[in-house]
Amino acid sequence: TKIASGLTTDAAGQVKVAELKPGDYYFKETSAPAGYELNDAKLNFTVELQTTVKVATVSATNAEKTGSVVLTKTDSDTGKTLSGAVFDLYKKDGTKIASGLTTDAAGQVKVAELKPGDYYFKETSAPAGYELNDAKLNFTVELQTTVKVATVSATNAEKTGSVVLTKTDSDTGKTLSGAVFDLYKKDGTKVASGLTTDAAGQIKVAELKPGQYYFVETSAPTGYSFDIKKQYSFTIVLNQQHAVTVKATNTEKTGSVVLTKTDGDTGKALSGAVFDLYKKDGTKVASGLTTDVKGQVKYNNLKLGKYYFVEVKAPKGYDLNKDKQTFRITLRMTEKSIPANVQVTDKKTPVQPEKPENPTQSSSSKPRTGTSGSTINKQTGSSDKRTSKGNLPQTGEQYSGYLTVIGIVIILAVLGIILYRRRLNHKNSK
Incomplete structure (x- = not known):
């Protein structure tokens, strides 16, 4: 039998009811305090016969409503949710409540039935490829006067990698120090600048997050060229x-290098001279290089160092110059540097005409030498031709007329001498 309804606990948490006749009674809770679970148990008590004043007492309890928490794990740079992170859950005082809580495909851990209070998560294992976040992830479950879900945000940074750039000479493979680079992300964001290769020709960059990058050279080592693009x-x-x-x-x-070939006497440019080109160590660089109408040989793309030309064929009518024509290619500070110059001269080959044989004999037995340079044998009347040392020069058609005139003059001179001597001998015999 309901005796009263709507009895509400006061500020002291009490309900007081008087004028109850002796007997057995019970309270029934119809509404719990905000944030608490309803206690639907019968709260029995007895009012005794009042031979003395007695007040019956009833104790009633309520449990606080429990709350929940959702932890969400993301990449610290991209915001992408991360599965596979593992956590333990603790009360603020360090009491462990749960362990092995793992983020799902949505990157979340959900925990319910948590009484109001302060808590924290502790990460025990990071997702593959990520650094462990060992910070305490604190949160509070509030008194559930209305339904409230606590939320926790946790991030992981991807594990970083490193790169080593090595700079070498394209031909020798020798490592090169002093090359300067800038480093960019694929999207063009500059990561670092002024990175310079060390004595081992290397640049080392660490703490690079996963992704695509590129180096761009901004300055080459001294004496080297580079492509800035x-x-x-x-x-x-x-x-x-x-x-x-x-x-x-x-x-x-x-x-x-530009080699210029000239006549040693007149300075006239000589075409047709052929040269071979060598490195200082004797390695042949090029052969069959022939002077043009300007008397020049031009050769490009020679690396720094010492070289020499050797003449292998002289122009027609000239002696071969067998000297090594040395030169040096030095560092170019600008693209318009002046080429190395080599000056080579040749001397004309002296003309040595052949001497004709004497047509008559001299009556004297003693050989005599005529003015032409031939040895005349008086007994035989013949002359022995004498030539200077060395080979006769190569002559062309331009000398043929000249030689013919010289030959005629020599023949007439010899005949005159012979006739004069015969007359002289004839007078002496009389």
Whole structure:
């Protein structure tokens, strides 16, 4: 039998009811305090016969409503949700409540039935390829006067990788120090600038997050050329175990040489001279280089160092110059540097005409030498031709008329001498 309804606990948590006749009674809770679970148990008590004043007492309890929490795990840079992160859950005082809580495909951990209070998560294992976040992830479950879900945000940074760039000479493979690079992400964001190769020809960059990158050379080592538009690309992968390697090469700057061939007496340019070109160590660089109508041989793309020309064929009518014509290709500070110059001269080959045989004999037995340079044997009347040492020059059609005139003059001179001597001998015999 309901005796009263709507009895509400006051500020002291009490309900007081008087004028109850002796007997057995019970309270029934119809509404719990905000944030508490309803206690639907019968709260029995007895009012005794009042031979003395007695007040019956009833104790009633309520449990606080429990709350829940949702932890969401994301990538610290991209915001992408991360599954596979593992957590333990603790009360603020360090009491462990749960362990092995793992983020699902949505990157979440959900825990219910938590009484109001302060808590924290502790990450025990990060997703593959990510750094462990060992911070305490604090949260509070509030008194559930209305339904409230606590939320926790947790992030992980991807594990970083590294790269090693090595700079070498494109021909020799020698490592090159002093090359300067800038480093960019694939989207063109500059990551670092002024990175310079060390004594081992290397640049090392660490703490690079997974992604695509590229180097751009901004300055080459002294004496080398480079392409400022070339990109040296590489990729840092998730959970990288070893440094990525990048190979970059430089080509030595080259120079040029101009050899000019002239007549040693007149300075006239001589075409048709043929040369071979050698390095200082004797390695042949080129052969069959022939002077043009200006008397020149031009040769480009010579690397720094010492070289020499050797003449292998002289122009017609000239002696071969067998001397090594040395020169040096030096560092070009600008693209318009003056080429090395080599001056070579040749001397004309002296003309040595052949002497004709004497047509008559001299009556004297003693050989005599005529003015022409031939030895005349008086007994035989013949002359022995004498020539200077060395080979006769190569002559062309331009000398044929000249030689004919000289030959006629020599023959007439010899005949005159012979006739004069015969007359002289004839007078002496009388």
